[in-house]
Amino acid sequence: MRKSLAAILVSAFLLLPVTTAEAQVMDRAQYGPQVGAQFSPDAFTIGAAIIFYQLIESLPELGIGGDFHYGFGSEGNFDFSTITIGILAYYAFLVATNAYLMPLAGLQFYRFNYSDCDNIFGISCDFTDTALALGAALLYQQFLFRAILGLGGANDFGLTVGYMFGNGRPASSQM
Numbered sequence: 001m002r003k004s005l006a007a008i009l010v011s012a013f014l015l016l017p018v019t020t021a022e023a024q025v026m027d028r029a030q031y032g033p034q035v036g037a038q039f040s041p042d043a044f045t046i047g048a049a050i051i052f053y054q055l056i057e058s059l060p061e062l063g064i065g066g067d068f069h070y071g072f073g074s075e076g077n078f079d080f081s082t083i084t085i086g087i088l089a090y091y092a093f094l095v096a097t098n099a100y101l102m103p104l105a106g107l108q109f110y111r112f113n114y115s116d117c118d119n120i121f122g123i124s125c126d127f128t129d130t131a132l133a134l135g136a137a138l139l140y141q142q143f144l145f146r147a148i149l150g151l152g153g154a155n156d157f158g159l160t161v162g163y164m165f166g167n168g169r170p171a172s173s174q175m
Helices: 001-016 020-026
Strands: 031-040 043-051 062-075 076-090 093-096 099-114 126-140 142-152 159-165
Touching: 031 062, 031 142, 043 076, 043 159, 076 126, 099 142
Parallel strands: none
Antiparallel strands: 031 043, 031 159, 043 062, 062 076, 076 099, 093 099, 099 126, 126 142, 142 159
16 A cells, blocks of 8 residues: 555646646746644645646635645554645735745545454444644645645544645735
8 A cells, every 4th residue: 555655645746737728827836845734633744736826717715735644653552544634724814935835725535544453442444534624724835734624534634744846826915
């Protein structure tokens, strides 16, 4: 499973746009690797995110993105893994030169799995859930810092930091 996750991440960054229309969309995008932590349950995460800016002419401050994170940790004598896939909307406010504050909201698909678990103590060895995600991001130059609160059965809180490639920048409203 780890090999397939690595293949997905590598493929996502190696595929380049081949048509002019795709190139124009990619000129408005930022993408990059991320590391972070999830809390409740506590897990270290690695993943990737992509954000497309200025896709809607009437809302140039709006960005739409997706992300994928693989997390791992331990609880008691059991190791576990998590997979989080998110579809998020960002709204950009310019707060300083090359710095944007972006409130965000969206949906997260969350999968949790204990390794070597035989349904001990009546707990489920794995589960999936979809939840609402609310939070904020700070884009400073090429660095993206995010704090996301999961509302529902997904992880309660997550922090990530990433380095974003690409030329996309949010159009911004002033605070």
